[in-house]
Amino acid sequence: MLLLVVAGLLPIAVMVARSVTAAGHLSFEAYRGLLTSPRQWLLVWNSLTLATLTTLGAVALGLPAGILVGRTDLPGRRALTALLAMPLLLPPYLTAVGWMAAGSENGPVANLLGQGAAQALFRFLFGLPGCVLVLTTAFTPLVMLLVAAALRGVPPRLEEAGLLVAPWPTVLRRVSLPLVAPGILLGAALVFLLALGEVSVPPSLRYRVFAVESLSQFSAFYDLTAATAAAMPLAALTAVVLGLEALAVRRSGTAHGVGVLAGGSVLTIPLGKLRHPATVAVWTVAVLLVGGPLMILVGQAGGLGTYVEALHSAGDSLWRGVALAVVGGALLAGLGFVLAMLVRERPGGAGTAVDATALFLFAVPGTVMGVGLIVLWNRPWANFVYATPLILLLGYLARYTAVTLRLSRAALELVPEGQIEAARVAGIGWGRRLVWVAAPAAWRGIAAAGLAGAVFCLRDVGMTLLVHPPGWDTLPVRIMTLAANGAPSLIAALCMILVAVTVVPVAVLSMILGRRAVVR
Amino acid sequence: MRRFTVLLTLALLPFAACGRGPAAPMAKKQNVVVYVSEDQVFSQPVLERFERETGIRVRAVYDTEEAKSTGVMNRLLAEKDNPQADLYWANEPIRAEILKQRGVAEAYLSPAAEGIPPLFRDPEGYWTGFSARLRVFVVNTSVESPPHSVLDLADPAWRAEVVLANPLFGTTTSHVAALYVALGDDAGRLFLDRLEANEIRLTTSNGESADQVAAGQAALSLVDSDDAVNRMRRGDPVRMIIPDQSVDGLGCFVVPNAVVLIHGGPHPKAARRLADFLLSPDTEQQLAEADCAQIPLHPGVPVPEDVPHLESLDLMDVSFAAVAQKMVEIQPELKEWVGY
Numbered sequence: 001m002l003l004l005v006v007a008g009l010l011p012i013a014v015m016v017a018r019s020v021t022a023a024g025h026l027s028f029e030a031y032r033g034l035l036t037s038p039r040q041w042l043l044v045w046n047s048l049t050l051a052t053l054t055t056l057g058a059v060a061l062g063l064p065a066g067i068l069v070g071r072t073d074l075p076g077r078r079a080l081t082a083l084l085a086m087p088l089l090l091p092p093y094l095t096a097v098g099w100m101a102a103g104s105e106n107g108p109v110a111n112l113l114g115q116g117a118a119q120a121l122f123r124f125l126f127g128l129p130g131c132v133l134v135l136t137t138a139f140t141p142l143v144m145l146l147v148a149a150a151l152r153g154v155p156p157r158l159e160e161a162g163l164l165v166a167p168w169p170t171v172l173r174r175v176s177l178p179l180v181a182p183g184i185l186l187g188a189a190l191v192f193l194l195a196l197g198e199v200s201v202p203p204s205l206r207y208r209v210f211a212v213e214s215l216s217q218f219s220a221f222y223d224l225t226a227a228t229a230a231a232m233p234l235a236a237l238t239a240v241v242l243g244l245e246a247l248a249v250r251r252s253g254t255a256h257g258v259g260v261l262a263g264g265s266v267l268t269i270p271l272g273k274l275r276h277p278a279t280v281a282v283w284t285v286a287v288l289l290v291g292g293p294l295m296i297l298v299g300q301a302g303g304l305g306t307y308v309e310a311l312h313s314a315g316d317s318l319w320r321g322v323a324l325a326v327v328g329g330a331l332l333a334g335l336g337f338v339l340a341m342l343v344r345e346r347p348g349g350a351g352t353a354v355d356a357t358a359l360f361l362f363a364v365p366g367t368v369m370g371v372g373l374i375v376l377w378n379r380p381w382a383n384f385v386y387a388t389p390l391i392l393l394l395g396y397l398a399r400y401t402a403v404t405l406r407l408s409r410a411a412l413e414l415v416p417e418g419q420i421e422a423a424r425v426a427g428i429g430w431g432r433r434l435v436w437v438a439a440p441a442a443w444r445g446i447a448a449a450g451l452a453g454a455v456f457c458l459r460d461v462g463m464t465l466l467v468h469p470p471g472w473d474t475l476p477v478r479i480m481t482l483a484a485n486g487a488p489s490l491i492a493a494l495c496m497i498l499v500a501v502t503v504v505p506v507a508v509l510s511m512i513l514g515r516r517a518v519v520r
Numbered sequence: 521m522r523r524f525t526v527l528l529t530l531a532l533l534p535f536a537a538c539g540r541g542p543a544a545p546m547a548k549k550q551n552v553v554v555y556v557s558e559d560q561v562f563s564q565p566v567l568e569r570f571e572r573e574t575g576i577r578v579r580a581v582y583d584t585e586e587a588k589s590t591g592v593m594n595r596l597l598a599e600k601d602n603p604q605a606d607l608y609w610a611n612e613p614i615r616a617e618i619l620k621q622r623g624v625a626e627a628y629l630s631p632a633a634e635g636i637p638p639l640f641r642d643p644e645g646y647w648t649g650f651s652a653r654l655r656v657f658v659v660n661t662s663v664e665s666p667p668h669s670v671l672d673l674a675d676p677a678w679r680a681e682v683v684l685a686n687p688l689f690g691t692t693t694s695h696v697a698a699l700y701v702a703l704g705d706d707a708g709r710l711f712l713d714r715l716e717a718n719e720i721r722l723t724t725s726n727g728e729s730a731d732q733v734a735a736g737q738a739a740l741s742l743v744d745s746d747d748a749v750n751r752m753r754r755g756d757p758v759r760m761i762i763p764d765q766s767v768d769g770l771g772c773f774v775v776p777n778a779v780v781l782i783h784g785g786p787h788p789k790a791a792r793r794l795a796d797f798l799l800s801p802d803t804e805q806q807l808a809e810a811d812c813a814q815i816p817l818h819p820g821v822p823v824p825e826d827v828p829h830l831e832s833l834d835l836m837d838v839s840f841a842a843v844a845q846k847m848v849e850i851q852p853e854l855k856e857w858v859g860y
Contacts (some may be wrong), residue, residue, distance in 0.1 A: 039858075119735065123677040206724055313564075374595075379603050387604055470553040470604060471579030481560040 003335060004354070008361040008398030011372025012090050012235060019228040040210070044233070047196055047210040050131055054195035055188050057136035058143045061285070063184060065140065067172070068282055072269045075279055081148070082506075083286050085141040085507025086294075089502050091459050091476045093140035093200040094495045097299060099125055100204075101300045101492060104120075108296060109178025130205040135195050137289045142194075143187035150183030151176060152266050168269050189245040193238050197365025199462050200480070210234065211365050220376035228375065231368040238363045240394060242356065294499060301493035314478045321458055321474030322501065324389060329394040329454025336404025336449050337442070343405070345414050347489035355405065362402035362409060366462025369395055373467050389472050395463045400456040404449035411445015412438060417431050451505045458502055475501070481506055550576040553604060555592035557583045557611040558777055562746075562812045569806070570797050576790050581605075593619070596782065600638055603784045606791035609798065613640070613778040614694040616647035617844030619690055626783040628792060632799035637830075638818045640776045642773050642841070648824035649776030650799050651807040651814040652830070655695050656772070657761040658730045658748040659740040669764050670699070673742065674714035680719070681739035685726045687854055691775050692726065696854065697847035701838045708850075722855060722858065734758050735798050744775065746812040749826065753811060762833065771836035776817060777807075 006496045034040055068074045069081045087095055102109050103121035110118035124130060154176050162171035177184075211234060271278055301307065311318070339358065343351035361369070373395055377386040385391050415438060423437045439446065461476045461482050468477060479494050556563045562834040567578045581591050593615050596608055600622070608625075610616045619625040620642065629645040640649030659666045667673065673682050685692040700708035721738065723729045729741035730748060734756035748760035764770040779795045781788075797803060804816035808823040815830050817824060823829065 122735065203724060206728060210723075374598055377601055378602055382658075383602070386602075410675045465584065468581070469579075470555075470581050473582070478560075483584070486559075486561040 003397060004339070004357055004361070004401055007024055007148075007394045008364075008369070008401075008498050009357065009475065011369065011398070013363070013378040014376045015228045015368075015372045015464060016232065019225055019232055022225070030225045032233075033315050034226070034229050034233075038503055040230075043208055043210040046128075046208055048147055049136070050128060050207065050209060051192045053128070053132045053196040054135040054139060055192045057132060058140045058191045059184065059188050061136065061300075062140040062143025062187065063147055065144040067151060067269070068153040068278065068494065070148025071176075071266065072271050072278075073275065074271060074282065075275075078250030080282065080286060081144075083290055084144055085368065085506075086114035086290055086499075086503070088141035088145075088214075089455050089459060090138075090499060091200060091479075092134055093199060093204055093461070093480070094498065095137050095293050096125075096130070096204050097491065097495055101128065101488065102293065102296045104477065107389045108299065112301030117404045126206045128207055131202050131207045134201050134205065135198060137293075138201075139191040139194055142191055142290075143184065146187040147180060148182045150180035150386070154179050154266075156267050158266055172269065185245055185248055189241050189416055190274070193241055194236065195362035197234060197363070197368070197462070199367050211367065228371060231365070234365050235368055238365075240362060242359055242363060246356070277508045284402050294496075295494050297492045297499075300489055301491050301496055306489050306493040307497065310497060311489055313490065314482070314494055314497075316474045317473050317478040318497065318501065320472055321476070324392055324472075325454040326397075326459040328393055328400075329450040329452075330395060331397060332400055332404040332457070333446050335401050336406075336453070337408040337411075337439065339401065339405050340408035340412050340433065341430075343409060345430075358402035358405050361398050362400065362496030366399065366460065366464075367466060369399055370463040373463070387469055389469060391467050391469065392472070393466060395467060396453075396457045396460065399460070399463065400453050403456055404453045407449035407452055408442070411442040411449070414445070415441040451508060454505055455502055458498075521644040532772050549581060550787065550790045551636055552576055552606050552787050552794050553579045553581075553724075553765050553785070554607045554609055554794065555581045555596060555605045556609045557592055557615075558609055559611075559746075559812065561809065562810050563609060565810070566798070566806055570794060573796070574793060576793065578794070596624055597622060599700050603782050605782045606785035606787045607794050608780040608782060610647070610778040610780060612691050612694055612775045613642075613647055613649050613730070613840045614697070614844045614847055616640070616778040616780045617841055618744040618848070619780055621844070624780075624783060626785075627786075628781045628795060630795050630799050632793070632796040635801075635819060636799070639801050639835070639839075640774075647771050647778040647780045648795070648799055650817055651693070651804050652774045652776035652817060653763060653812075653814055654745040654772050654774055654828075654833070655691065655742060656745045656748050657740050657763055658733050658751065658758050659761055660736055660738075661732050661757040662736065663739050666761050667763070668706075668761070668766065669769060670742065671711065671770070671781040672693045673720065674718050676718060678718060678739065679799060680721070682715075683721045683723050683732050683738040683741045684715075685729050685741075685743070686724060686858060688851070688858055690726065692742070693847055693854070694775065694843060695742070695773050697702035697843045697850060698836060698838045700850055701842050702770055702836055709853070716857065730758070746814065750811055752826075762828070764836070765834050767834075769834060771834045773810070773838075774815075774830075775834045777814070791801055 018027060020026060022029060065084060069077045069084070074080070090105070099121075101107055103118050107118060109121050125133070145500050158175055159171055162175040198209075199211050203212055210230075257520070261282055301310075341353050343355055345351075373391060374386075377391055377394075379386070385394065419441060420433055420437055423433045428437070458474070459476060460474075461480065464474055465477050465480065468474065473481065475494065475498050479491060479498070482494070483491055538836050543550060551854050552832045554567065555566075563582070565582075567580060569579050570576065572596075580594065580612075581592050582805045592609070593610070596603075596605060596619060599605070603806050608616070608619065616625065623648040627645040628648075629672055630648055633641060633648045633650075636649060640652070642648065655670075657666060667675065667678065672678065673684075687696045696708070696712070699711060703711065723732060726741075726743040728749045729738070730743050730751050734751050736757075742763075745760065748758065751758050752760060753842060764772055777798075781791050781795060785791055801816065801818045801821045804814070804818055805823070806819050807814040808816055808821065810825050813824070819831070
């Protein structure tokens, strides 16, 4: 918990303190400038519009997708889940790059449908609609996975009882979905916050949002205090949204419903006559939204020579990113598991505080975290952190512990209660119980959490961009720095290399978990 | 838990060692840390050649388009009391001037700068210019009679036809400040008001401006010459016009790169070698031949046909120090003009 506080909360606390002081005195001047500018309110409106539309889109697509892949007899559910989940594993701007390539002068749309159609696609992409399209594609998997996992947790006896008096659609609507509503709400809240804090897609698609403002304040006006103040509303909004979500869950009287139910039996919903139309519809949407941009990138990258050139020009960034991701994933797995054990054994105050803190830090925009880390660690005595990759590892721990904590909690729920309790009664201390009893029993979950943590480290852009030490850029950062006047084929090849490097650990993850792995 | 702590320490040690902060002792192989605002696609090959020729390892931090080419400069300012960088490769000298004014820069009169016109050098050596871009019109080829002066952009004939990068960022800020210096404050302000009345549209960057012109969404824009040349070389329907070349014109605003040594940087000797290297005619030739098509400031450097010679141009006669000072002065009214 101390590590989480030092890595995540302390930088934000230092930022808050800095933003309300001037020359050693209390001052709200930075906030006054922020609040009195009409442009800021316009940016807030733009951000809220983008986040709301993205959330609606992600829930509209993710909810049925979650039901289809989680509970029905739809053919090819695992492949479909893998395809639909892919955007969540990649930096969202990769999808943006793919769509922009589709609408380019020599892109597939121009070749197939003519320049007029390509220009129409371009006009659609640049602005709010394009941002909503890209971010909905990127974050729909979050809702889908949460819904699928939660639906697998609905006690079959309740549904069986319902089926005695009503058909599946009614049971789903009246029994299953209300039970998983907290999971859907959590997914919606996370999508809203992730869209609100996104800083790579909106500038690429020329849509002005508030999250970029803190980056711009830092970048263009040389005013760290103003930049800090500009970052604070997002941090506050994150806390408010997560607080409201927690309140709603508490009032509903149900848990998040995103726990693991691996091994438990679930009822399969037969699609009947809808099976084939549903298969065609859902695969069409998946291929268009996810496969399409990636295939366009493959086409734009061209032959093997481009990939060789890409590896030659950015191979060092790739390996650095992988090394950081491996170490970051291992640390995240360890920290997440320790905290999960804490939450399990102290489900009240301390456990809730840990869980809420981790979730808050996950939802805080990367740029906010980046500025906070600079403010806190940029001191001569802290060079061993600030001037080394340790600064990135600290940031990763702060941002992504929520992922490994949740996965580890899920894994721990599979461990029979009596096994850990017996060890406790036998006088085995907390640390030994953790290492020698819980960890061996939950190793699959810990491995899965580590891989998921590594993937999140590998795809991080917002924070890494701001704090990476000289010579320690990662591949997503290199793609962004090369995007300025870089050859589109090279950028596309680098994007596909990043996709490949990310998909490999996910494939490993799938192999480890097999059919028994379910996330909650 | 003790084992966990030992494992954690062992895992982190290599990372703590490999980055090595400024206070740490020098390794056998020399290092130099450079922050770069010039596009990575153009600057990285130059730095790689430096590594090959000197054996000094370059550790770089590059800017992104989204950071408006000022992200690394802000890191320099934030790190003033704890400098991590040895040298800053700025893509324009105005912000180099600000670093000088804020005590981040260190004076260095490089012998390699001999021959570079005094207009492009700080007399005390706090920054030195090399390889310049021009501020030019990028014009869609469908436009038959393009304007010849920057001041023509306020002409009603171009109402709602012009796009311009946000003047709070990048070289557009420098250009507006230079116009204030050249025309005087009142005339500069009036020009901005007339641009607003002429329904000029703002974009997020010069690159976006050039793309809009190439796509026919605007007739023309005022951008950096590398943005224009880049689109021309990739076959977009645009051409480049160098403005204000008449005898009594304002002259074209030239934006050189600039080398700035960082005060208190951890590797001062290597930094001087890199500064000498960047300011050499060889580097200027390399950047002229690259797709950024930058104009050498040393006389007599061979250049491709589509790269103009500095001697053939009428230049705007403004001091970069004055422009830097003006840029800071007019920032509040620019913010208001943009609507921040």
